Amino acid sequence: MTTAAEVYELPAVAVRTLSDPALLLELHCISISHYCMRAKWALQLAGLPFTSVHHLPLAHVLGIKRLQGRVGQGPAAPTASSKSAVATPVLAVYSAQGKPLCLLANSTLISRYAALRAQALGLPGAAQLYGPALTLAQPAAAAAAGDGAAGDGGSSSSRVTGAGRLYEAVEALELRLSGTLGIEVRRVMYHYLLPHWHLAGHLFSANASGAAERLLSPLTYLLSRLLLPKVLAINAATAARAKQRLLEEFDYLDSLLLAQQQQSKEAAGQGAAAGADANDASSSSSSSLPYYICGPELTAADVSLAALGGYVVGVPASRMGLHWSPGMEHMPQELQRFMQTLRDRPTGKLILELWRVHGPLAQHPQ
Template structure:
């Protein structure tokens, strides 16, 4: 049985799952759908309401954390036991970055439907056609679900910067990896969930080029790219995003 990854393809949590599966060398088929449409396909698979979800011979995994653990047991080698507590702590911080990154992005996208159309252009064409007349309703629903107020990105920038301060401090000694002497789930989680903030060219989804984003988004992305954490994420993408341990 080929693994099936149910996703919203531009989701950074789905990027986290893709990276882990590819690092383990696990073949999979990605079934990507737009928000709201994904509920139907998840329900058919018994996967709950969120993505990513992974359909495996052993059952359905319903979030990116479980998918990383699955990939680890199949060769990804992401959780060295001697660093388990440190990795868990850093994963939790990365997850907080992921939540604020999503809110930051939606606070811009939900008021710029032309840009939103570009962001989703690699999703299912039928779903794109069905969704575009209802972008207003979609924006309202996503805003409510993720507690996002369109145009109020500064709050999330502040939270992101506070978390990046912590990673900047950790990286001040020039370490190659966040924990120990090799790539772990801490590195993968930070890079995948923070990647949307620096737009690395190796990212697993083709976002619009930087010049297509509004001035405020470009300014934030440029600032984050220049910080130690941003440079570290870009380096991880360059050297590890398409590296398999299989």
């Protein structure tokens, strides 16, 4: 499994693009992927304009290989959530003239690139995701080899890092959620949905991009039904373990939220004791929530939690930017009961609220 340090390394060419105001960003996604939703959300929170190119599962392989060939960049490195060399999301960075410059794969790296670029351009969303201390540090191996400073025109990579308790908490939780919540939600949902054309098949066809993909969507669904259980190790036994892991993960996340809730109450009480308005002390704006997973402000950890957990608590399709996904009332009864259990937990309620208040469509209505 790729370590956090490896996941968060930007190649020198990407570092040099950070302060260029005229870049064009193109996000290549699997249309129904929750990891891709995380990358979209991060780009929008950072205030960066981008266009999206959507693919269906498995059909994305050819599209990403073509993109890699066009940019002249090799396969993506394996990460905590995927060993595939053609995994999505992939952010393609182009010059103002349309010249391909580089590709960034992995939603957590894309999120950090978005925050650093917003910082370099002086955008209001610069500190939204990881706080104000996000920076670049050249890897020790490159420095020892005498490659020079990061972004000097060489081929070395620079590690995206930060400082302070907030960044450390966000980084740890983001990586944890990638390897637990993201993987197990995918396994559970595919296990229950793939056997049913009226669920998974319709999910594929309704979210196909363009006429060609819509025509191919039945074939894509049939191939996915055959291949994905093997590729992603999806069967009754692994799905049962995934459900148990999700319950345990919600236990952990609930405990974090309980601590944040207590801190929020204490802060409000201290504000009231000092003569301040308790409402003002506990809420920075009418559009924010009383507390978040890592503190009083929305961060990349909340984006990861909401994006990766949205499907399993039944966030409506329209809120997630999908043309259609099966509502809870359409789910197999066993899955429906499990989803309701998670919805009723503090973590499930926070996920629903994060999508309602801060989701990309809430901030950027179509």
